[in-house]
Amino acid sequence: MAFLAYEPILAFRSSLTPRNVYRLVSLHDRVVSARCSDAIALLRQNATNQRRFFSATTKDDLRSGDSSQRTKRSAKTHFYRGNTYISSARAQNDYLLGVGDLEDLRKYSVRSAYEEEGILDKMYRLSDVQARSLLVWGSQEALNRELERRKFDMEEDERRRKQLSALIGHLKKSVKDQSKKEVHLEVFGHEKERLSFFSGSAKIVTYAILSNAAVTMFKLAAWLYSGSSSMLAEAIHSFVDMLNQGLLAIGIANSIRKPDPDHPYGFSRVQYVYALVSGVGIFFLGAGASLYHGIHGLWHPPHLQSLQLALVVLGGSAIVEIGTLLAAIVQVRASAHSAGMTFREYVRFGRDPSAVAVLLEDSAAVVGVAIAGLCLSLATYQGHIVYDSIGSICIGSLLGCVAAFLIRRNMDFLVGRTIDSAKLRRIIEILENDVMVRSVHDVKAVDLGANTIRFKAEIDFDGREVARSHVSKLNLDSILAEVQTFTTVAEMEHFLLNHGERVIDVLGLEVDRIERNIKKSNPECRHVDLEIL
Template identity: 30%
Template sequence: MSAESHGTKAIIAALFANIGIAVTKFIAYLLTQSSSMLAESIHSVADSGNQLLLLLGGKRAKRAATPEHPFGFGRDRYIYAFIVSIVLFTVGGLFALYEAYHKWGHAGGITSWQWVPVTVLVVAIVLESISFRTAIRESNLVRGTTDWVTFVRRARAPELPVILLEDLGALLGLVFALFGVGMTLITGNGRWDALGTALIGILLVTIAVILALETKSLLLGESATPENLKAIEAAIVAGPEVERIIHMKTLHLGPDELLVAAKIAVNARERADEVATGINAVEARIREAVPIARVIYLEPDIYDAQKAAQAS
């Protein structure tokens, strides 16, 4: 099963969780006028919109190649993931910081429906934990033995890292909101509520910046993972057709589509038809070793050791 299908499951789980949580948070805000509840309401609305954007990006990426876009639309998934980071930064993070600033200057305690925000936040933490667990489970099926930081930084499919960071941010945001609301109820001082809102804003801005940097790298074009590079190199030189790899470059056209371009050294005494047959065999080995290597360009050449030494 591809990383896309695992990512879709995590997106759908997060979407349903966030829609329900957003409604309950907003009702709690209307009853209590808590700035932490308002910030968390907007946060959940932004997350719900982000999940819809990721689903839309996945759908648009499946469009067939056209003469104007001969390599297809796989990078649409990167574009929509980048938009997600912008939405999280502006709608989620900056709004929370503004609301914290506003609340700090007009601090007031929570005087009515005091049990509502605590109840809503506790229930939301449970629901977000379920969503986060789904994201972790689906990510574990893809990341293998890679540690979490490396997985987020090196994943070529953007959906799972985005959902992981969003769910983590949502859980931490709920904890900050519970802290702000709880201290406000205990002390009667609304500035605790403002502090919790500020912490939510700082958290969301930080996550948005991380997502933006990672998806920017994907948009610029990243090579195959080190594991796939080794597998491709081994597949090229596994048979008698190739003496050595002179140089090779790879590029992700999308999360599940890889371009491989290599100049390979062949036997100078082989006929053109033998070289062509050998190249076909090498391409077949590459696709067997790395199925996402769908676009392969191999250029045969004669290796000149003296020229190679001068070039290096």
Template identity: 35%
Template sequence: MSSSRSQSIQGTLPVIAALLGNGFIAVLKFVGFFISGSGAMLSEAIHSFADTANQALLMVGIRRSKKKATNEFSYGYGKERFLWALISACGIFFVGAGATIYQGINALIRPQHADVTYIVFTILAISFVIESGTLIVAYRELRKTGGKAKFKKILKNGDPATIAVLYEDGIAVLGVVVAFVSILLTELTGAYYWDAIGSIVIGLMLGVMAIILINKNRALLLGKAIPEEVKDRIIEILEEDPAIESVTDFRSAIMDVGKYRIKCEVEFNGNALAKEMFARGALREEFEEVRNDYQEFIKFCVDYIDRVPRLVGNHIDKIEKRIQEEYPEVVHIDIELN
């Protein structure tokens, strides 16, 4: 599979797995709520419903980010992935966290009897298994695409859709544990406030996760720079070339998952390029033709001036090719000469 193809489908498997898993779990949890009347179970049902809707939004973003570049959007639609991930994160905050915390506070103010049966715990157990499975799928996807990098670094620079699934399913697994403990405590003690506290704790976890995802996707939409170590290595490649004295300005942006754009200004050393040409014996034949005729020499110089921009351009193309050989994800390069 080609690199570009693999980048285009990155995040699809975890999102589809989470979408199907959470959709099924949401139905089960709503059934559990109607059977038991538990506020924590309702919070978990709302949580799973919100996750299902959010993963549908992530899928929209992934599909739309694959659209080819047009005259109107010459750099493509890669940032659609970040936009829909941001909308998804806002949905988690307002629908998931907001509704869940409201339900918990309402249960504290107006306690309701919860009729807990073995069916409720069975539903929570099934949810735990499915959520753990989709969590593992997301984790493996991040590990596969992140290579040997530290996991903290992968979370910083990885696909936002896959990271969203990882966070959502991680919180979902914890949420099931919280719901199980709060329902069990309510059943054992007869104190209904445990059920309400469980709902509030689940809502707070969702809120914190949503804020993290909102901040991450906001940065990507604003044009977050490429990883620092990649930037440093690209500058090193540029300055290793004899024709480039220094890089005076370097700017970059992440355009999509695995797609970078860089722009830099360099101090160009024309003498180094000329020495390289002459070392290969360039202009030797032309010199022999005009060495005894000054007018022919002037004419040759005027004609040769037209070749200089092309020579410089070809050299810049070689440098860009060298960068892309090491970092294929750098799909747009703009090198300006000072």
């Protein structure tokens, strides 16, 4: 059986002679060529038919003109609006239909994306609204004209309202500027009164400059006669004090300048700048030079002469320095009493850097004179020159400590130091006790110097109380009658916009009133910034 299955295959293999193979290939080529010819002929026939069809269509279009093209374009721009719905407010605003015009139109329940699930809005079909607007207004052109007219009237009303608002704002700004000027004069007075505001500090600084100038000359003369390092350190000390107090005088003169556009908060902090420079001068010139001469005297002891004359000069200097120190103590004590602070607290945190600087410099001067007198006495009666150099080193160390304290103190004020916590609590209580204020947040109060405080807070106002303040000034019966006459949404919108603007004006007046209360209770709060949450 297997042999019989393979028999046809063997017969086919025996027939595959070269001549038979050539015949088979030729037959295959003829079949493929015939099929390709038939396909090409069919394609040519289809192309001819398409040319004829498009030629006929073009002739028909030329005969009928552009009507078919317009039909095609209109068909392309046609929109299906059978499932488009609009609200009642939009129907009244965009198509100028009244509530009565919409009563007999069919309403559809449409799900809203802005409401909770399961709640449906009542809407109108857009095509029904458009048909009803054409019925009410007669034509689309009449509706468009009315829409344009109302738009123009609204823009004119808005333009007049903005002009009126700008005028009212200008008047409010003028009144507020005048009130600020009155408060400014009340606190600081006119230019002469402003100068007298610093009369205490200015007098102390002037007296210190004159006394240190005289003492410097006497100490230099005593050093030239005696050659004492302690006397030279005291002369340098007095000379540096004179220069530093000159800087304090310049700071006082500049701090009372009026604010300008480049410096809206004034120049009160200039005092701290010059006081800081004064502290740096004491540190480098006074302390540095005294330490240098003291250390140099240890390695190269000077030859001392006329020590009795040096002691006499130191005694006279001590009398002058003590007088200046007492005047500075009186001034600082008075300033501390007016600020409600103790003497020690005012020295550390007081706002008058000039009086405090004079106090500390004169205190160091008196102590330095005592150190110099003690060291000269020891050098005179024990015959050890090293005491004189030790006195110079001690005076330099004393000046370094005073300079470091002044630098630290004035740096804190320049960076921005907060006011006393008790005073800050009193200001916050004024805000919290006001009926318009719901809560107070982010309170900041910075001392600007020269009895000037900048206060800032974020206020959460009670909206109901603000609105009640506005409503209390209105005749509610007349407003109710006016509202009942409204027939369109535009009239209601205009009414609400007007009263909303008046509520904002009331809020601004309440902010001004609270600021005046703060400034009245705390005259040094010249800059009050209240932000509405």
